Each structure stands twice: as C-alpha cells, then as structure tokens.
Amino acid sequence: MQQPQVVELNMQKIAKQNIWLSVILVIAFTIVYKIMYGQTNFSFLSILMIAILYIILIVLHEAFHLIGFMIFGRAKYKELNYGVNLKLGVAYATTVKPLPNRAMKKALLLPFWTTGVCPTFLGFYIESIAFVIVGALLIAGAIGDFVMYKELRKFPKDALIKDDPELPKLYVY
Incomplete structure (x- = not known):
C-alpha cells in the first residue's frame, strides 16, 4: 500500500479565524436582526439561552458528523467514535472506516447546515436573538470543516479518506 x-x-490558525469570523457574524447578524425587528431583545434570559444552546449545538455538531459518516459513508455505529480532546480543547467525531472522498466531504459539511444555518434562519423566523447568535x-465554528473540505477538493472523489482518531488530520489514499 502506498504512503x-x-x-x-x-x-492555532483555525482558532484565530474562528474568533474573527464569530465576531463578524455575530455583529452582522445582530445588525440585520435589529433592522428587521427594531430591537435585539437581549436580556439575562437570552444570554443564558445562548450559553445553553451553544453547548447543545456543539454536541449536535459532532453528532451530525457521525450521522454523515453513516449516511454518506455507510459506516456502522460500531465504527464511530465521539468525544472531547481536552489537550486541543475541541470536541471530535471520527470513524475508523476509511470513507470515499465524496462521502467525507458531505459528512464534513452536514453540521454546518444543521447546527449553523438552520438555527440562524429559525432565529430570524421566530424572532429569537439567541438562536441567531448561536447559529452565527x-x-x-465550522471553519475547520471548511478548511478540510477545501483540502479534500484537491483529491479524486473516489480517493479513500482515513480520519486520524486523535488529531485533526486526514490520510488520503
């Protein structure tokens, strides 16, 4: 087998990009919310709700990676792993099964839509600044997934992608 x-x-670079993008999106979405509804409805309750929703959606973000591995890559439940890497300060979802590149790219971006875009639209629809902020x-937070996606675009769609079980790295065969 080839290397x-x-x-x-x-x-470190991803963390800086995440911080900047978070600030930009929160400000931009808050401005749009203010224009649409004339107020932002910030209160202690909304700040508490943002904190709770953020934790829930981070967990769901990783769960949607696992769902993507099963749906798009046909990974079995026993081939999945999920947890928190305290050393890196990140939650992770991985599979021991090598996936075709096209399946891995879909699994990488599924959480962006389900835990980012959908809550943002829901927040605007139901007039909830908490959902808008958490969606932003x-x-x-999906910036790392987009960086991986961008790198995987360089490889054929049928290349096999093996996820590293401990580090944010992929092996392409």
Missing part, C-alpha cells in the same frame, strides 16, 4: 498524503489542520457562532 498516504496527509491533510492536517493548523489549530456555529457557522463560524
């Missing part, structure tokens, strides 16, 4: 090509995230934070 794999390695796609690895620079976590989860959209920004």
Whole structure:
C-alpha cells in the first residue's frame, strides 16, 4: 500500500479565524436582526439561552458528523467514535472506516447546515436573538470543516479518506 498524503489542520490558525469570523457574524447578524425587528431583545434570559444552546449545538455538531459518516459513508455505529480532546480543547467525531472522498466531504459539511444555518434562519423566523447568535457562532465554528473540505477538493472523489482518531488530520489514499 502506498504512503498516504496527509491533510492536517493548523489549530492555532483555525482558532484565530474562528474568533474573527464569530465576531463578524455575530455583529452582522445582530445588525440585520435589529433592522428587521427594531430591537435585539437581549436580556439575562437570552444570554443564558445562548450559553445553553451553544453547548447543545456543539454536541449536535459532532453528532451530525457521525450521522454523515453513516449516511454518506455507510459506516456502522460500531465504527464511530465521539468525544472531547481536552489537550486541543475541541470536541471530535471520527470513524475508523476509511470513507470515499465524496462521502467525507458531505459528512464534513452536514453540521454546518444543521447546527449553523438552520438555527440562524429559525432565529430570524421566530424572532429569537439567541438562536441567531448561536447559529452565527456555529457557522463560524465550522471553519475547520471548511478548511478540510477545501483540502479534500484537491483529491479524486473516489480517493479513500482515513480520519486520524486523535488529531485533526486526514490520510488520503
């Protein structure tokens, strides 16, 4: 078997991009919300709700990666792993099964839509600044997934992608 090509995230760079994108999106979405509804409805309750929703949606973000591995990559439940890497300060979802590139790219972006875009639209629809803010934070939080996606676009759609079980890196065969 030939040596794999390695796609690895620079976590310090990703963290800086995440912070900047979070700030930009929260400000932009708050301005749009203010224009649409004339107020932002910030209160202690909305701040508490943002904190609770953020934790729930981070967990769901990783769960949607697992769902993507099963739906798009046909991974079995026993081939999945999920947890928190305290050393890196990140939650993770992984599979021991190598996935075709096209399946891995879909699994990478599924959480962006389900835990970022959908809550943002829901927040605007139901006039909830908490959902809008949390959606903005989860959209920004998908920056690492987009970086991986961008790198995987360089490889054929049928290339096999093996997820590293401990580090933010992929092996391409």
